Amino acid sequence: MINFDAFQPMAAIATTPQATRLLHPLCQSLKTTLYVPATLPLIDTTTCHYQGSLKDHLSTIWSKNRGFIFCLATGAVVRLIAPLLKDKASDPAIIVIDPTGQFVISLCSGHQGGADRLAQLIAHQLHATPIITGASHHLNLPAIDTLGMPLGWRKGPGDWTGVSQAIATQKTVQVIQEGGSQLWQDNLPQNHPFYFGFPEISENIEPAARIWIGATKRKFAPGSTVPKVQWYPRVLWVGLGCIRGTSQGLIAAAIEEVCQTYHLATEAIAGIATIDIKADEVGILQYCQNKQYPLLTYSADVLNSLKVPNPSEVVKQEVGTPSVAEAAAIYGANNWLTNQGEGEKIDIKKTLLVTKQIIKSDNEAVTIAIAQSELEYTGRAGKLYLVGMGPGNLEQITPAAKMAINEADAIIGYSLYLDLIKPLQRPGQIIESLPITKEKERAQRSIYLGRWGLSVAVISSGDCGIYGMAGLVLEELKNNHWDGKNPSIEVFPGITALQAAAARVGTPLMHDFCAISLSNLLTPWEVIKKRLTAAAMGDFVTALYNPRSQTRQTQIIEAQTIFLQSRDEKTPVALVRCAYRQDETIILTNLGEMLHHRIDMLTTVLIGNSSTFSYENWMITPRGYNQVRSQKSEVRSQNN
Numbered sequence: 001m002i003n004f005d006a007f008q009p010m011a012a013i014a015t016t017p018q019a020t021r022l023l024h025p026l027c028q029s030l031k032t033t034l035y036v037p038a039t040l041p042l043i044d045t046t047t048c049h050y051q052g053s054l055k056d057h058l059s060t061i062w063s064k065n066r067g068f069i070f071c072l073a074t075g076a077v078v079r080l081i082a083p084l085l086k087d088k089a090s091d092p093a094i095i096v097i098d099p100t101g102q103f104v105i106s107l108c109s110g111h112q113g114g115a116d117r118l119a120q121l122i123a124h125q126l127h128a129t130p131i132i133t134g135a136s137h138h139l140n141l142p143a144i145d146t147l148g149m150p151l152g153w154r155k156g157p158g159d160w161t162g163v164s165q166a167i168a169t170q171k172t173v174q175v176i177q178e179g180g181s182q183l184w185q186d187n188l189p190q191n192h193p194f195y196f197g198f199p200e201i202s203e204n205i206e207p208a209a210r211i212w213i214g215a216t217k218r219k220f221a222p223g224s225t226v227p228k229v230q231w232y233p234r235v236l237w238v239g240l241g242c243i244r245g246t247s248q249g250l251i252a253a254a255i256e257e258v259c260q261t262y263h264l265a266t267e268a269i270a271g272i273a274t275i276d277i278k279a280d281e282v283g284i285l286q287y288c289q290n291k292q293y294p295l296l297t298y299s300a301d302v303l304n305s306l307k308v309p310n311p312s313e314v315v316k317q318e319v320g321t322p323s324v325a326e327a328a329a330i331y332g333a334n335n336w337l338t339n340q341g342e343g344e345k346i347d348i349k350k351t352l353l354v355t356k357q358i359i360k361s362d363n364e365a366v367t368i369a370i371a372q373s374e375l376e377y378t379g380r381a382g383k384l385y386l387v388g389m390g391p392g393n394l395e396q397i398t399p400a401a402k403m404a405i406n407e408a409d410a411i412i413g414y415s416l417y418l419d420l421i422k423p424l425q426r427p428g429q430i431i432e433s434l435p436i437t438k439e440k441e442r443a444q445r446s447i448y449l450g451r452w453g454l455s456v457a458v459i460s461s462g463d464c465g466i467y468g469m470a471g472l473v474l475e476e477l478k479n480n481h482w483d484g485k486n487p488s489i490e491v492f493p494g495i496t497a498l499q500a501a502a503a504r505v506g507t508p509l510m511h512d513f514c515a516i517s518l519s520n521l522l523t524p525w526e527v528i529k530k531r532l533t534a535a536a537m538g539d540f541v542t543a544l545y546n547p548r549s550q551t552r553q554t555q556i557i558e559a560q561t562i563f564l565q566s567r568d569e570k571t572p573v574a575l576v577r578c579a580y581r582q583d584e585t586i587i588l589t590n591l592g593e594m595l596h597h598r599i600d601m602l603t604t605v606l607i608g609n610s611s612t613f614s615y616e617n618w619m620i621t622p623r624g625y626n627q628v629r630s631q632k633s634e635v636r637s638q639n640n
């Protein structure tokens with residue numbers, strides 16, 4: 001299940017028995033307390049009575065929760081929450097569900113409070129319609145006040161309402177992005193209102209609002225008519241050296257001072273980097289803990305490999321490398337996620353923003369240098385959702401898989417499948433498709449995004465663990481020496497092609513069956529042949545995946561020959577192409593004649609066992625053989 005940690009703690013409120021029945025299972029899966037009035041019976045320990053008025057109860061639990069789910073009249077909810085609302089940066093998400101569970105309304109704090117996302121997730125779970133009234137959602141645009149959240153960007157100052165309004169009214173909004181990932185720019189709808197960079201005078205463009213994205217602290221002129229906002233991606237790595245025993249106070253003050261001097265936002269700091277012998281420096285540890293910064297440490301040898309602008313012979317004598325602050329900052333900026341930036345390959349000029357600065361006080365001293373990384377530090381633990389989307393129709397996808405797709409920051413899959421799940425996508429998601437032969441690259445890309453801190457849904461058709469992406473991702477993780485935790489993994493099963501195909505033709509899989517892929521791209525044909533022979537001899541109902549491609553034509557012919565050696569030519573065979581998709585075709589034939597029909601890579605071939613029979617265009621494998629043998633011979637004799 002998708003976990004709702006990002007929205008916790010939450011509380012739910014029902015005031016009628018019907019509302020209680022509706023919310024109770026939802027609250028159980030969300031791990032949320034359900035409050036009901038003292039007049040209603042408690043269902044179990046996850047429900048609680050509230051005493052006195054709901055108004056009083058709400059004001060007691062208001063500040064303790066990040067989200068509230070109500071199942072009562074919207075008007076009543078509006079009156080209840082009105083006196084408690086403060087501002088949209090801190091108010092909780094408010095969701096209202098109608099008593100029949102058909103609609104899930106994002107009532108308040110849709111963006112920053114997360115109510116829009118929560119409403120969509122709950123709606124998928126309840127099979128309900130989410131009601132989202134924010135303008136950006138309907139323009140298919142990411143909300144500007146939550147734009148950088150998935151990547152851990154920090155919100156700076158500005159007129160957020162003014163900029164949002166300019167976007168909602170589809171005026172031109174200038175975006176100046178000097179740092180952080182631009183992936184969001186690749187995923188905008190065609191008619192988005194953003195202008196990237198600085199327009200030429202000849203272009204005659206007058207932006208109605210401006211968005212700055214970068215580590216530099218911009219000063220907004222008071223009274224400017226153009227609303228502006230600023231996002232700070234966490235791209236600054238502070239390289240730090242200090243005399244033993246330097247206090248965290250001096251470290252904090254020194255970093256503030258250097259940032260101020262160079263007009264850098266402390267909000268854009270990703271973390272601290274230093275030499276490994278400082279890994280136990282109390283002042284640094286306390287400072288990092290306070291600020292929740294990661295601390296990266298490197299050996300003198302590693303730091304030594306960089307040619308920094310300000311090396312020091314004294315430092316070299318002392319710690320074995322001529323630079324701690326500059327070298328550590330540069331190393332951190334290049335290597336915080338992947339260990340790829342080696343000495344020579346690093347572009348020091350491009351990376352280093354602030355060369356070594358020394359700040360002293362009494363007998364303490366700090367050296368600081370600041371480098372900018374291309375990839376921002378997200379500060380988040382990534383997740384990989386390995387999702388099976390079923391055969392292709394949205395009705396055949398599980399609610400859990402829908403939630404995973406909707407929740408993910410990024411969706412990766414083959415373009416045909418991404419098109420099929422378009423209605424499940426939400427504005428602002430990163431969508432990446434790679435060609436059908438690039439499965440390994442797809443797996444690697446999703447792991448990279450997951451390690452970076454994103455939640456990534458990797459989409460397979462059918463079930464992701466049956467000739468799907470899930471195996472490839474786990475294999476690649478193992479090759480990357482994955483620690484089993486980061487990124488975390490969750491597998492969402494889907495209806496596989498053999499089930500989908502079977503359902504369209506009857507009950508061919510009623511008894512023992514097996515699946516065999518005829519693709520010899522990843523498996524030697526000799527092995528496949530051995531399995532075909534064993535399946536045929538074992539009288540298994542057999543589903544053939546990947547039966548024939550443009551370049552692989554003969555395998556299906558050999559498969560037929562193998563089956564004919566131990567199975568009657570009249571054995572029913574179903575050829576189901578594009579099950580549950582718009583161009584679905586179904587052919588019921590038999591083993592002898594199956595090759596007279598179209599079989600391709602969109603087809604699943606179902607070969608019956610010796611007891612399978614057809615009746616009125618249904619393919620039926622009996623549940624128990626003893627009793628059905630006689631029925632079968634009856635059907636045969638009727639047919640004769």
Ligand code: SAH
Pocket residue numbers: 391392460461462463464465466467468495496497498500501544545546547576577578579580581600601602603604605
């Ligand atoms: N992971 C998928 C299988 C991928 S292998 C699953 O669990 O279904 C691809 C093969 O699956 C195709 O060559 C075809 O044989 C079968 N297949 C996938 N979707 C199908 C559909 N909608 N109808 C019929 N066969 C399908």
